[in-house]
Amino acid sequence: MSLINQFHSMGLRTKLMLLLLIITILPLGLLGMFSYRKASTEIQIKAYEIILENLSQVNHSLTDFVQxxxxxxxxxxxxxxxxxxxxxxxxxxxxxxxxxxxxxxxxxxxxxxxxxxxxxxxxxxxxxxxxxxxxxxxxxxxxxxxxxxxxxxxxxxxxxxxxxxxxxxxxxxxxxxxxxxxxxxxxxxxxxxxxxxxxxxxESALADKYQKAHQYPGGEVYLLDANGYVISSSPSKQQVGTRLNKSYMDEVLRGTKGYFSAVDEGSDKMIIYDSSDSSGFKMVSAVPIGVLTKESHSIRNLTIFIVISCILISYCVAYLLSDYMTRPLRKLRLLMNEVEKGRMDVTFPSKYNDEVGHLGRSFNTMLRQINRLIHEGYEKQIQVQEAEIKAIQAQFTPHFLYNALDSINWMARIHGMDAISKVALSLGNLLRFSIRRGNPVIPIREDMKQIRNYLTIVQLRYRDKINIELDIDEKILDFYTPKLLLQPLVENAVGHGLEMKDGEGKLLIWAGVIDQSVQFVVEDDGVGMTGDKLAKLWEHEEESAQSAKTRIGLHNLKKRLELHFGTAYRLDVESEAGKGTKVTIRIPCIVDPKEVERVV
CATH class of the missing domain: 3.30.450.20 (PAS domain)
Known part of the structure; x- marks a missing residue:
């Protein structure tokens, strides 16, 4: 297979990389060769002039020192x-x-x-x-x-x-x-x-004067007197105090300033020297020519570096092109991972008209359908829970009982039966309150009013058998509470605690603020419950809720609290057989009924 056929069979990314490399390497290679040849000569001359200038400055410094x-x-x-x-x-x-x-x-x-x-x-x-x-x-x-x-x-x-x-x-x-x-x-x-x-x-005092001058690796610097004796030298000090025995000494002693090439100890060196007019001292620097040409080698190395860098850049460009083409797919994959974690509000930015763009738009459509189904299910759940709350509230009595009690009230008044009239009126108020529609939360003031209506009936029925004590902090009356929150607790205290007790009993209803929360306590000294019965209370209440009994139990009360407050409530039951039962409810201080989530 020919090279052309092999090129045609390559992938697009490989073709782009090869073309970019060829376009980059050829011109840069030619430019590098020309630059290296031209710069090599110029750099050497420049280096000689710099060294000579440094020697002149050192000589000026030595002259000042002598003066x-x-x-x-x-x-x-x-x-x-x-x-x-x-x-x-x-x-x-x-x-x-x-x-x-x-x-x-x-x-x-x-x-x-x-x-x-x-x-x-x-x-x-x-x-x-x-x-x-x-x-x-x-x-x-x-x-x-x-x-x-x-x-x-x-x-x-x-x-x-x-x-x-x-x-x-x-x-x-x-x-x-x-x-x-x-x-x-x-x-x-x-x-x-x-x-x-x-x-x-x-010697150190003199060496300090020229140590700051630019010295090349392998180079030597000598401070000579007019006769060619070494006063100071660097880096070697072994010739200090002797006459410098070098092949180029005659030319240095004859001249005053300049540079020339010479062979010293088998290597080519450039000799740069400068003389002081006042003291007669001579500064001589012997630098290997190979060291000076290293400056031009840096140009060669730089050219190679640029070529290699361009190759790498070309490779990076090809890589970025492929990355650009696959970026939408990676974005779509990340969005799917977010959906798996539960984030349903992500959207694929559909700015492409290719196959990837169509796939992204299909993903957005699918996600909208899923969100719609979830929303519908959520709304249905809310409706079911609201219906359940209404059903719980409606368990208390049907509407027609209120009309019948109202008739009994007027008949009792006509015949002068005040006690019956009072009971009928209190019971009618309770029924009317329970079937009233509207906000499921009411001021504590209204809820306590209904508790008093109920207690009126209890006192007329049991007379001196039950002593009732109400201790309500007036600071909480304007806070809000779910409707009929304490009603089932008071009923249970009377019907299951005090009614079965021999002799008189006591019912205490307390309400106040504890730890920035509203706390209700309903306590009786009735028959109480054993430990086993208390442990099975919630199971028993659940079974009672599933039956057709009309009693509103603790299970229904707990369920209402969960629906309104989630986990931001407390419901504690303490009981001991023969001593009585104490039920404590703690809910947040609610100033505005909108603060209560109807379904948490």
């Missing part, structure tokens, strides 16, 4: 206190010598505190006095030779500054003073020689 040292020696030369001390006789007292030593040392140390230089200062008097800042006095300064080395140069300078390089081999990492500056101290008044002022400059 500072010379100004320091000039200050010592002209200091009147030092002039006086060096003019004193060597036979003066020990106290005077000690005082002079403190004075000179104070002057010398003040300079070291002012400048962070790694130097040592020496004042050597011809009168035998020696003052210095270091820990010890070198033998060459204790017993100096006027016609040797630095001392000879200072005498020749006649009071001007003189410089001397320490030409000696140093041990590894122990270089001491590598450069010294001296000045002959003369009496300003008589011109008589008083001594010498010597400044020993350590």
């Amino acid at each position: 500072d040292i010379e100004q320091l020696s000039m200050y010592i030369y002209s200091n009147e206190e030092i002039q006086g001390i060096l003019s004193n006789s060597s036979s003066r007292s020990v106290a005077e010598k000690y005082e002079d030593e403190q004075t000179v040392n104070g002057i010398l140390k003040s300079f070291l505190g002012f400048k962070s230089w790694d130097i040592e200062l020496y004042v050597i008097g011809v009168n035998g006095e020696r003052y210095f800042t270091g820990d010890f006095l070198p033998p060459a300064y204790r017993d100096y030779q006027p016609n040797w080395g630095l001392f000879r140069k200072t005498r020749i300078a006649g009071g001007g500054p003189a410089w001397d390089t320490h030409y000696s081999l140093k041990k590894i990492e122990d270089y001491g003073a590598v450069l010294s500056s001296g000045r002959l101290l003369k009496s300003i008044k008589t011109g008589e020689t008083l001594g010498y002022f010597i400044v020993d400059i350590k």
